[in-house]
Amino acid sequence: MQTSLPLPNVTPEDLLLGLTLLAPVLVVIATAIVVLVIDLIITDWLSRRPLMWISALGLLGALGACALLWTGGYVGKTAFGGFLALDAFALFFQALFIVAAILVILSATTFANREEVIEAEFYVMVMLSTSGLMLMASGNELMSIYLALEVTSLSLAFLAAWNKRDAIAGQGLKSTEAAIKFFLLSAMSTSVLLYGMALLYGITGATTLADISRVLTGAPSPAALLSVTMLIAGLGFKIAAAPFQLWTPDVYQGAATPATAFFSVGSKAAGFAVILRIFNGALPSISPEWAVLFGVLAFITMTVGNLIAIVQTNIKRLMAYSSITHVGYMLIGLATTKGEGSSAVMFYLLAYTFTNLAAFIIITIMADYAPDDDIAGYTGLAQRSPLLALGLTVALLSLAGIPPFVGFFAKLYLFLAAIQAGSVGLQVLVIWALIMSAVSLYYYGRVIHAMWMRESLEPAPVRAASFSQGLALAASLVGVVLFGIAGRPFLDAAVSASTIFGR
């Protein structure tokens, strides 16, 4: 009987390296704590306004940290015994999450002002959630990934619950309902995910992805297949792939719009980051199987999302189904099992993030004008505010994949990658996806139609609630336009990031 296990030898340098690689995350967390503390000190809520800017600055600092790491030669380093990987892939996603968080925080002012309640928690939670997302992107080990995922899930559940406007206005209690739905389903999916991880651990005896892929070779055993299934189910929930997508519309609708925006981009992108990393990094030997699974899920997902979106009248639900559809497209990229597919998915996520944020920022602004976020409230927006109508039109067209916006390019890269995979099934899937894109133009077009082709019922002009909101909107719209036409550096980044998977 041994007395104890030999402990791994961890030097201070190792820890320091690890903390260095964690710097962006740490900056985010530190900012969150600073904001929390300031919030506790200040009692008069009006003076809390700078909290937003502090948060944004902190996040910018984190972005700067990312840039420093990028330029400082830290790319590709791992730390904590391989638990943490700061490769280009991770940095890509970390930067994306930080930008998304900045935009959400900047755009959330209307919302926060109207609450007239503690606003700091919102920023804090967004930032903590962001830290979870960033850790998901760079986690290279099941436990870390799992815990980071839980950080995200719990903070998102919090964000879903955060909308108290409904309660104040007596319109119903949608946000808590959204929160409980998200929370319970998230817990269910987590348990399934854990079961899958347990099986994976059982088969390989390892938890780091590198070790798993080293052990896992040859034809998969039933346990490996069951494990893959459960991982797909657990992570499919995060990205809202059918049939694990049912929470999405309800939660999107119920949550406060900025929270929804964060939901739609953050959780989804991180889910894809994790899927890309686990399936490409740990399970390449099972790729024929999971490729087929992702292909089937892609088909179901985009079909379901599109068809139900056709009959929606609430714009947030519409956006939810639209997001499901986009997940379906991206799953095609996963189904290619190729580096091109991965990089295309990454670029798609970039495109989707900016586009969706642009749309949601306008929906946030419109929350004051469109009761219950009904599409009917957007009637004649082009006359009430041509710029907002133009912005939303641009965003929706980008989502529909109409040039010259980034969504078009993203979709093309993705489908090109799928065609290049050279499988007939994928080609058919691409045709179907393109038909689905055509269909999607119908429901996006309905919003455009309401904005442009109908006379407004109310003549009052529509304005953004604050400067920061306008700034966030402008920034995301610039992204929507520029990343498409001048998207090459970003696509190159995605391509180089996906090379870590070695295929």
Added chain:
Amino acid sequence: MIALSPDLGRVILQLVLWLPLVGALVVALIGNGRSATLTGEAPLVTSRAWRWATGFAAITFILAAWLFLGFDTSHASNYQFETRLSWLPFGSDYRIGVDGLSMPLVALNALLSLSAIAGSWRITTRQSTYFSLFLILESAVFGVFTASDLFLFFLFWELELIPMFLIIGIWGGARREYAAFKFILYTVAGSAFMLVGIFLIAYFGPRPLTFGIPEIAQFNFSQYGTGIASLGGLAFILLFIGFAVKVPVFPFHTWLPDAHVEAPTAGSVMLAGVLLKMGGYGLLRLCVTLLPQAAHDWQWLLIILAVVNSIYGALVALAQTDLKKMIANSSISHMGYVILGIAALTQVGFHGALLVMLAHGLYSGLLFSMVGLVYDRTHTREVSAMSGLAARMPFIATVFMLAGLASLGLPGLAGFVAEFTTFIGAYGVFPLATILCVCTIAITAGYILWRLGAVLFGPLSPEWATLGDAIWRERIAVGMLAAATLLIGVVPSVVADMSAGGVAPIANAVAQGGQR
């Protein structure tokens, strides 16, 4: 015809391509410039948006004309004034150039856009949006005709949809929303197939991966097998579906009558005059050029569709009592000639198809303009509601008749030149089909003279006794088109010199493709 240095030409081509877009921005920013509350009789004042938009369109037209005249017709089969910038990864570059195939269509677009914009001065609601959209549309169409990269081509192809969608949907007729959605969904569904075709071509095409049309045109796809079930055949039919929706080819044409009827006049002009040509251009530039072997394999389908299109369109047009519906269906019929010319897969057939596109662009644009002018006055397009209008509006009647005569293929006008070339080109390959198509010109004459006559001739009903003729702005707007129709009809060499060279490489490729 006039010397134009390549460098200057390059700059002018870029200007032609992007100036309308700049114009769109400017027009959007300067606003309407007059209140939109004018009521009653047609206002004779113009809006600032109109003036600026017309100015931009006119400058663009002048530049395009300069380019047209400076085009070296003796090397019409090569891309000229080409600009190439490295753009996207995986082999897609920003490549803009014109050859003998695209140059006439560029000029056509410049002319029709100017005419459509200048003729739209009666628009009273949201002028700046309206004119911006038209200018965006113009740029997009230029892009389609000048891109020599598949990706860029597709980008511009899709870009054109939204302006047209909004133009139909905002300023259209009673069922404008239905028509707008039908238009855009139909086209996007078609381009879905087209995109897959483009991907297949690029993916199985030359290495390293490229989207450049000239490079892919050098590639021999028949190494993957021949026949309609081969890769080439599959890619061809995928591309074809995309273009067939646009052309439109039976049975993908049902969006067209709705879109034409509901669109505002200028929208119909652009739709019939230019947008349909994108389909024919795509067939020539992509389907046939890149996949000559597959074109041979699918020839039977093309020829069947050509005959069906021209006869079906003509017969349906015969049954229409709404002028716009009639012209819309006549477009279907005439685009059948385009398909006929392409289906022949000969130099003369291609040439004819291109000429039909140009001619139809002019006279269908003119016809829609004239319907618009009549509609502005009578507020109806129903044939039975009108009679004897020629007495009150001799200019409109004259030009209307001119357009109608061009449409029915009267020599001396553009339609005859084009149709004759098509027919002689197609007859050698498909005698029976050609004869069937020739027979439709009698039907065309039937509905054109019948309906136009009923509107313009006969006793003037007192209801219309106070209507006025076209004013000078309108006269210039339609006069340009009429003059061009006449010019091409009398002196076809103004375009034929370059278009003959433009289609030559395609005919060459097909001839070689057939031997492969």
Added chain:
Amino acid sequence: MVQTAATILLLPLLAFVLIVFVTRKNQPLSAWLSIIAMGLSALQAIFLVLPFVMSGGTDHYEWQWLRLLPNGVTQGAPEGFLRLGIGVDALAAIMLVVVTSVSFLVQVYSRSYMIEHGHRDPGYSRFFAYLSLFTFSMLVVVLANNLLFLFIGWELVGLCSYLLIGFWFDRTARRGVHLLPPWVAAKKAFLTTRVGDVGFLIGLIVLWNRGGTLQLDELFAQVEHQTGSLFQASLLGQPVIFWACLCLFAGAVGKSGQFPLHVWLPDAMEGPTPVSALIHAATMVAAGVYLVARTYPLFEASHGALTVVAVIGGFTAIFAATMGLASNDIKRVLAYSTVSQLGYMMLALGAGSLAAGMFHLFTHAFFKALLFLAAGSVIHAVGTNDIGEMGGLRKFMPRTYFTMAIGGLSLAGFPFFSGFWSKDDVLVATANGGGPLLLAFALITVFLTAFYTFRMFFLTFHGQFRGPVEAAIDTHGHPAEIDAETHSAGLHESDFWMTGPLIILAIPAVVIGFWGSPFGNHGFQRLLEGNAFVETSVNLPLAAVSSVLAIAGIGTAWLVYGTRAYVSEPLLRFGALYRIVNRRYYIDEFYMWLIDKVVIGAGYALAIFDRQVLDRIVNGIAAAFAVGGRALRTSQTGRVQNYGLVLFGGMAVIAVVVVLVPLVRP
């Protein structure tokens, strides 16, 4: 000489352009412009071109019109260009003279005809512009040495015919059965000829593809050598050239109003009378004959085609003549006679005599123009076309009466008038090459022609004026001045500008025939056929028979119509037969049924199919997506445990399938 020809060609075009763009507002100036241009053309044609060809000269000029192949490419088409060209030869020169001179006289005539009670027609300038454009187009047909150019002119004359028939586009139909408003008549004319033109066009396409050119001399060269696939290849047992000629002939049938495309010509009489004289009697309708004559070597190269021409011509001659019997419209009678005479010309061509056909065309142009102009003079005075409402005009319009008598005699083939010589030529040609049946047709037609011509003549000029006073309204609807003395409307002779051309035309109607007669040493035929002309002995019995028949026809007409008052139509006693003929054998009705019920019916059926079937399928596909959306939407119950069930259930299904079914690696 080709420059002169080009000048002749372009002068009317110049007049047209000037009138349209410059002098449109100045009506007299427009008229003078047109007349002067025409006069110059006519003078050049008669005094420059005619002597040139009579001295045996020919000239031609071609230019490249439409590039088919780029520079340096030779493969892909028979020739790199489509060429156009004009040529001057005897055939063209003769037509040139006819067209320019008749056109000039008609324009002079129109100068007054288009003035009604001192008021110029509002479309006065337009009228002259159209006439100029017509003349230009007709000259293109005449001068073209290339089938494509000929076709261009061919279509343009059709257009001018359309424009001129529908000149009074705002009028409604005149009183009467089955009369059409002018614009409808114009449309009918255009569309009917269009049917023939489709054939012409197909002929061109075939010739270009099989013969490799549309240049006439090159095609004739192929005929000489019998080379090329035109002659080698065959279709349905006939060489391609036969079908090509048939296609060309289809165009001629349409344009020259031959059966079965004759229906438009009577209705074309809704146009102003000068137009009828110029276009629908002298020139354009003769273009069909001219086309066959122009391409005669091709027809000769395929005997079957000539036979078809002869049969169609012979049948049309007698067929139209019968219809002329039963018409009471002065212009329609003339129109039927035109159709009939054109049938004669076709018959002669088909029987193998180019010269006979062209000779009859030549003389016919003058006397028929004369007849029409005279009829126009009558109509201008009386204000109606109905000979039932005329009568006794001899007293009021002596010059018209006299000239019309000359024209009538010439048409009837009264001995030694122009028509007699040319008709005799036709009969001889028929006797030589057409067979007994066609000869019988031709001879019967001689009688019928004489009869209906003088039926019309006697009813118009002899007896008592039968027109009701209140019906005597002029062509613009103003009531005519009542002449109390004669109890008739203000009937008076037309002015000098109208009678002058009548008198001038009467001269050739009498004498021009001598040019081609034995007394003129067959000058016309020699000019046309050159050395190929073979002097045939005069067929005296035939000439005698035809003279007798003509005189008999005139005499019968005198007995029936000249000797008693016209109360009711004597021919009514033929009952059903009369009705059938009067209704033009119900052919128009049949065509209307064909177009209305079959063609347009098919259009309506397809239109319904388009909207109700195709469009519904498309919309149905779109609706299917929405239905699917609504169905799938029910899965979104809002209950979290349903969602959980789907989540776990989906996972379970996937798990079972993945674990138990070897999907990828069997």
Added chain:
Amino acid sequence: MDFLVPGLRHFLVLGSILFSLGMYGVLSRRNAIGILLSIELMLNGVNLLFVAFARYLTTQQELAGQMFAIFIITQAAAEAAVGLAIIIAIYRQRRTVQVDQLDLMKG
């Protein structure tokens, strides 16, 4: 009777049974707290798997499974805290914690 002696598979089966029972509970209990309880049941099943694997498997990283289990317990605690907070909030607003009554949003 050797099969009665607990080995790896005994624990795995036990864990799986607990997991499925928990799943049934999650799907069938109306009370949100009941669902939370069932989720804990599922997590315990998974934990049992991890711990069993940690004991029986050949591996370079001994105790990894136990570490995993510890973190799962930690997470369960955090989850319970947040979950119960949401449930309490719901109860305050609606006076019910039965999840099948929470269907304001659907379709």
Added chain:
Amino acid sequence: MLGTTDPFQTFVATLTFWIGAVASIAAAYLMVVSIKNMIRAALALTTVLGGVATMYALLGADFLAAAQLVVYVGAIMVLIIFAIFMTPGQIDVPGLVGSRQRLGAMLVSLGVGVISIWVVIREPWKERTTLLDLPTAESIGGLMLTRYVLPFEIASILLTVALIGAIVIAREE
């Protein structure tokens, strides 16, 4: 195979396992299927947790067994029972959802159970020849701060989130 060859120890362990397993399953079954009252359900879960803790002990995870009892039974269950008491009126309501949902739940959970049991039994696990047998508490402590320091840190973030979240959400307005 329990890491011991001693028959008595084996017998005791076997007996313990089966008693613990049957008790856990029975309690779990009762909890999810038949118990309506939430308090009792919570107590049934506690029983399961105890059974699982026993299993941990059998598996040589002494620290984990203790943690299970302390954290789960001591903290989480107390928390849950508090929550149950804070939702009066909801304790005794009809416990289960409608029959269709229940049928579906039964099928699905049965399916998942069967497939997972089938898989874990059939899978050729790479079992070690000699079992590791050592007190784990010390090793776990050491590992937590060395190899597993990253998950440890993330767990701390997680707890922070839970703390803030729970407070803000549950706070009365």
